[in-house]
Amino acid sequence: MQSATAVSALGALANEHRLAVFRLLVQAGEDGLAAGAIATALAVPNSSLSFHLAHLTQAGLVKQERRGRSLIYSANYAAMNGLVAYLMENCCAASGCGPRPTAGDAPAEQ
Amino acid sequence: MQSATAVSALGALANEHRLAVFRLLVQAGEDGLAAGAIATALAVPNSSLSFHLAHLTQAGLVKQERRGRSLIYSANYAAMNGLVAYLMENCCAASGCGPRPTAGDAPAEQ
DNA sequence: CTCTTATTTCCATACACATCGAAATGAGGA
């Protein structure tokens, strides 16, 4: 994962509502949830939620799919996996986020 | 970790410069780096860097310590560990960020 | 006490993000 991608994903999650949406979608699993269901669950106005969903989608953390009249959103586990992997590799030490054991091992891209 | 804390930490990392600063501090290890050294390494003006360092410090991801005339900054590994743990627990499935196996296991706080 | 170095704070400016009602779009049902 490139650092620009990570910044984008981190920014998408760096908001109370969006983090709540993402957590909800992770819990919902592969089946996902309709936009309206999310708005109801989180008590966020439709237009505001739509804004946040677009932000998450833009960052690649969420997938959109039309099913009948509803737009179903679901978590993109691969993207999240990539983000966590990036953080572990670049922002943590090799073992459990302790101090970095050797300064020589190159993490990733630039 | 509370979701508000996670949002704060995510927001702190959701910026090109701040992410670069944090990565640099992780590489630097426990000894940390002086503000000026960071500014030089990343080619960011002092006043801008100071703003970003304050942001990271505010979020608890970075520690500040005065050593002589210099202010030494170092990564707070515990905070990062907490953030990654939060993401793994709340935003990933139990094993490796795949689809959530059981819908019954409660993640964490609210 | 003054000089020099290291860093922050202040300030103005520009841009991006968040909010949410109202209007527009998309899609099925009668």
Place this chain on the structure above:
DNA sequence: TCCTCATTTCGATGTGTATGGAAATAAGAG
């Protein structure tokens, strides 16, 4: 076709973030 539901887009507004030069603060050295 017309109606209704589901959702997005638009638009206006307020708030927050980013930037960087200039001035202020902090601390050791002579």
